[in-house]
Amino acid sequence: MKNYVQKGENITVTATAAASSGEGVLVGSLFGIAAGDAAIGEDLDLVTVGVFTMPKVSTDAFTVGAVVYWDDSAGLVTTDDDTGSNPEIGLAVTAAANPSGTVNVRLNG
Structure with a gap:
């Protein structure tokens, strides 16, 4: 499929606030669990399923x-x-x- 991007189990976003691994993070309407630590402005991987x-x-x-x-x-x-x-x-x-x-x-x- 030409338009497939990814499964969506992990989404990389820009941290809008400091985040620690294991914390719940809300970015707009997207919610996930931080897979690692990130400072404001850094890339942050969110786990969205599980x-x-x-x-x-x-x-x-x-x-x-x-x-x-x-x-x-x-x-x-x-x-x-x-x-x-x-x-x-x-x-x-x-x-x-x-x-x-x-x-x-x-x-x-």
């Missing part, structure tokens, strides 16, 4: 299959779409109670 253990709002409780949203200002996943300002990034694949610090998330890709 299951990741992610930090969450400690008081939020997730059930398996629950929609997961990203609170970019807090750098945490949440159950709250905050009237549309927190983008949907995936589904919980483990249960996580209140209080707890993490949940496993399958990214939407």
Whole structure:
């Protein structure tokens, strides 16, 4: 196919903020997990598919299959779409109670 570019599992973007390996990163509407460290303006590889253990709002409780949203200002996943300002990034694949610090998330890709 002449117009095929790549699978899209990893996307290289320009870092708009400093990022550390394993952190969630939102660039426009594109969400992924930083594959390495990057300073502002550097190339940053984002992993856009897979299951990741992610930090969450400690008081939020997730059930398996629950929609997961990203609170970019807090750098945490949440159950709250905050009237549309927190983008949907995936589904919980483990249960996580209140209080707890993490949940496993399958990214939407």
